[in-house]
Amino acid sequence: MRQLTNKIALITGASAGIGRATALALAREGCRTILVGRRVDRLEKLKKEIENSYQQEAYVLELDIRKKEDVLSKIKKLPANWQAVDILINNAGMAKGISKMQDSNVDDWDTMIDTNVKGLLYVTYAIVPGMIERGRGDIVHLGSIAGHEVYPGGNIYCATKHAVHAIEKALRIDVVDTPLRVSSIDPGMVETEFSEVRLGDKEKAKAVYQGLKPLTGADIAELIVFVVTRPAHVQIGEMTVFPTAQASAMVAHRTK
Template identity: 55%
Template sequence: MISLKNQIVVITGASSGIGSACARVFAGAGAKLILVARRLDRLQQLADELSKEFSIETYLLQLDVSDRHAVESSIISLPPAWSAIDILINNAGLSRGLDKLHEGDWQNWEEMIDTNIKGLLYLTRYIVPGMVTRGRGHVVNLGSIAGHQTYPGGNVYCATKAAVKAISEGLKQDLLGTPIRVTSVDPGMVETEFSEVRFHGDRERAKKVYQGVQPLTPEDVADVIFFCTTRSPHVNINEVILMPVDQASATLVHRQT
């Protein structure tokens, strides 16, 4: 098992859900965290909690990952003490709507494509070259069961997660011959702000997604990510699909009545 003490870990979408849970588990291992999100107040609150509980260092980046110029500027201008990034967790992502494709909202499409695909690409493009130069590093991409199985109304969201799967596989192939590791962690139902964001703040509709089911928690997913990043250096866990016991596929869910 690799020690993560003092390793520099970038976590996008760190202000809530899986990103926040990752921050806690990596902080517990003594890592130094670069926390990335659009909501600076949430990041600051998380950083204060982590500092108090684990006495670790954090560096905050208020950033929209879909803004390529902002991503480039933020990574290039990192202080020397924070620039040698060891682990990149591309967690930032979202879903918008459940419309049929021919009735879809193009603004929803663009937001999903810009965040889930372009944002992941931008962070990867500006961070991985340094990993290659230093001869160490690990990229963890948050995919989804939606990248493996399409479901009604999921069209564009599923396409973005299928892209994450393809990008992860392609990156692993492109990095062959280097010690850089690439992992895609692809969860099924996880109870986070995901459904609330998908339904534009409709909390009642979001609650129904998880009704009668014990979904995964953000901590469950963070635990798997932590496991992947702490294996022996010669071990690469390419892909993990994890789902609640009550879920058998993207659409097949057992609900307690």
């Protein structure tokens, strides 16, 4: 197994859900973590938690990944001892709304495409050349079952997650002659702030997970640790993961 001690991991969307859990898990395994997101108060709290729980260094990078110039300049200007990112977790992402395409708020489309596709690309572009130069690096995308299937109300979110898959496969081709590895974790239902962001309502968000035991951010974080600790010659491609009570995007078993 590859050891993670003193590796630098940059996690986008570390202020909540899967990203937060992943930052904690990677720090626990010995990584120095760069915590990326817009809600800097939460990132500062997480940094303290990492320092106290794991005696590991963490660095807070306030960044809206939709802002191309900010992404490129802020990553370039990271302090010298944080520059050599070994592990990139492209996690920041979101869904907005569940309307039919013809009834949607078009601004929501822009938000999803700008975050899930363009933001992910900007961060990747800012980090991958350095990984190639250093001859090492793992890139893990947070895809989704929405990147494999399309479901009612999923339209543009599903399109962005299909795009994440295409980007993941394309990048794997583009770096095949390097030691870099490119992977995607594609979950079904994970209880985070995702549904609250999507539906804009706490109660409606709770109902999404009613009657079944959803995955947690920590479940996904453990898979990410697995992916980045495989021996150097082993590259995980795509990994789908569901709660046991979910079989596909549309099929879930709920108890009353």
